[in-house]
Amino acid sequence: MKRNKKERQSLLKETIEAKPFITDEALAKSFDVSIQTIRLDRMELNIPELRERIKSVATNNWNETVKALPIDEVIGEIIDLELDKRAISIMDVTAEHVFSRNKIARGHHLFAQANSLAVAVINDELALTTNADIKFTRQVVQGERVIAKARVVGSEKNNRTVVEVLSYVDNETVFSGVFEMFRSTQEKEGNES
Amino acid sequence: MKRNKKERQSLLKETIEAKPFITDEALAKSFDVSIQTIRLDRMELNIPELRERIKSVATNNWNETVKALPIDEVIGEIIDLELDKRAISIMDVTAEHVFSRNKIARGHHLFAQANSLAVAVINDELALTTNADIKFTRQVVQGERVIAKARVVGSEKNNRTVVEVLSYVDNETVFSGVFEMFRSTQEKEGNES
Numbered sequence: 001m002k003r004n005k006k007e008r009q010s011l012l013k014e015t016i017e018a019k020p021f022i023t024d025e026a027l028a029k030s031f032d033v034s035i036q037t038i039r040l041d042r043m044e045l046n047i048p049e050l051r052e053r054i055k056s057v058a059t060n061n062w063n064e065t066v067k068a069l070p071i072d073e074v075i076g077e078i079i080d081l082e083l084d085k086r087a088i089s090i091m092d093v094t095a096e097h098v099f100s101r102n103k104i105a106r107g108h109h110l111f112a113q114a115n116s117l118a119v120a121v122i123n124d125e126l127a128l129t130t131n132a133d134i135k136f137t138r139q140v141v142q143g144e145r146v147i148a149k150a151r152v153v154g155s156e157k158n159n160r161t162v163v164e165v166l167s168y169v170d171n172e173t174v175f176s177g178v179f180e181m182f183r184s185t186q187e188k189e190g191n192e193s
Numbered sequence: 194m195k196r197n198k199k200e201r202q203s204l205l206k207e208t209i210e211a212k213p214f215i216t217d218e219a220l221a222k223s224f225d226v227s228i229q230t231i232r233l234d235r236m237e238l239n240i241p242e243l244r245e246r247i248k249s250v251a252t253n254n255w256n257e258t259v260k261a262l263p264i265d266e267v268i269g270e271i272i273d274l275e276l277d278k279r280a281i282s283i284m285d286v287t288a289e290h291v292f293s294r295n296k297i298a299r300g301h302h303l304f305a306q307a308n309s310l311a312v313a314v315i316n317d318e319l320a321l322t323t324n325a326d327i328k329f330t331r332q333v334v335q336g337e338r339v340i341a342k343a344r345v346v347g348s349e350k351n352n353r354t355v356v357e358v359l360s361y362v363d364n365e366t367v368f369s370g371v372f373e374m375f376r377s378t379q380e381k382e383g384n385e386s
Contacts, residue, residue, distance in 0.1 A: 100263060101262065106305075115301050126295070128297065129300040132326075134327070
């Protein structure tokens with residue numbers, strides 16, 4: 001059953017408010033209309049495109065700087081960061097990231113985005129991965145946009161910090177990883193050694 | 194205590210026979226002589242350089258072809274392969290693989306070498322990583338050569354194959370990983386589905 005334009009635009013607004021990271025493609029599929037229709041709806045409703053939405057949500061709170069590595073060595077684009085707490089990055093999957101044969105994203109690129117975000121979130125000049133437990137839960141293909149969210153979930157003895165990273169395409173989990181990071185000093189809350 | 198040349202060359206020959214993957218740098222350190230001395234000793238003893246040694250050991254048994262991906266999509270250079278059994282690759286760590294700040298190899302490059310070897314060892318047109326449990330056991334720095342060895346350790350239900358990868362620099366473990374791989378069909382020994 002197709003909705004009329006007014007109903008659709010009202011529901012579209014609600015949906016984007018609830019899921020700010022949803023793509024035009026996913027909206028088009030869910031509303032059973034063309035991507036072009038979604039774009040026109042967004043323009044009429046004055047809703048910016050996904051990348052702008054993510055940035056505007058994120059940069060409001062982002063006044064920190066990556067410490068553990070130069071920002072251009074982060075894989076993906078960091079759009080939110082609170083050191084020793086959480087970080088978000090986005091990566092567009094292009095031809096260089098996929099197997100030529102089936103256009104499926106290669107595991108090490110998803111790993112690289114997540115791992116470098118786990119490094120970037122650490123509030124220390126030195127952060128190195130000691131081990132990781134990772135899962136690839138859904139195939140990602142060329143053209144998709146992966147949003148990785150890192151969260152510091154705990155710190156252990158011996159200057160170790162545990163970071164959980166979940167990566168999504170259209171709100172669906174495609175990768176999850178728990179990274180144990182070595183750092184040169186304890187978190188600021190902890191004892192300095 | 195320095196050995197005389199004859200003693201040193203005799204011991205050098207034994208050492209290389211026992212550890213064919215040892216580098217000239219490691220030999221020089223262990224014999225407390227310069228790298229140049231080791232090179233001259235090798236020339237006099239007619240022992241080829243490391244890369245040639247690895248290749249000659251490996252290619253004797255290597256008459257198989259990578260199936261799961263084009264060989265140029267493997268990260269590192271495959272020097273030995275027996276499908277659904279084992280594989281070896283080498284990767285030289287250069288400036289593009291390290292953090293600019295401390296010249297330590299970035300985790301995702303070691304992961305990429307190991308993961309693509311785990312893909313390459315699978316005797317199937319399609320092989321995808323579903324999960325992995327990995328450890329970075331020693332820092333690797335620019336200029337070092339990483340030798341990754343993959344071994345198929347078991348196959349599970351649902352077209353899953355478990356591959357263990359151990360990566361070494363100078364016989365010291367720098368990375369270990371257990372990769373669970375999804376493939377489109379069971380191994381040849383198993384039931385075809």
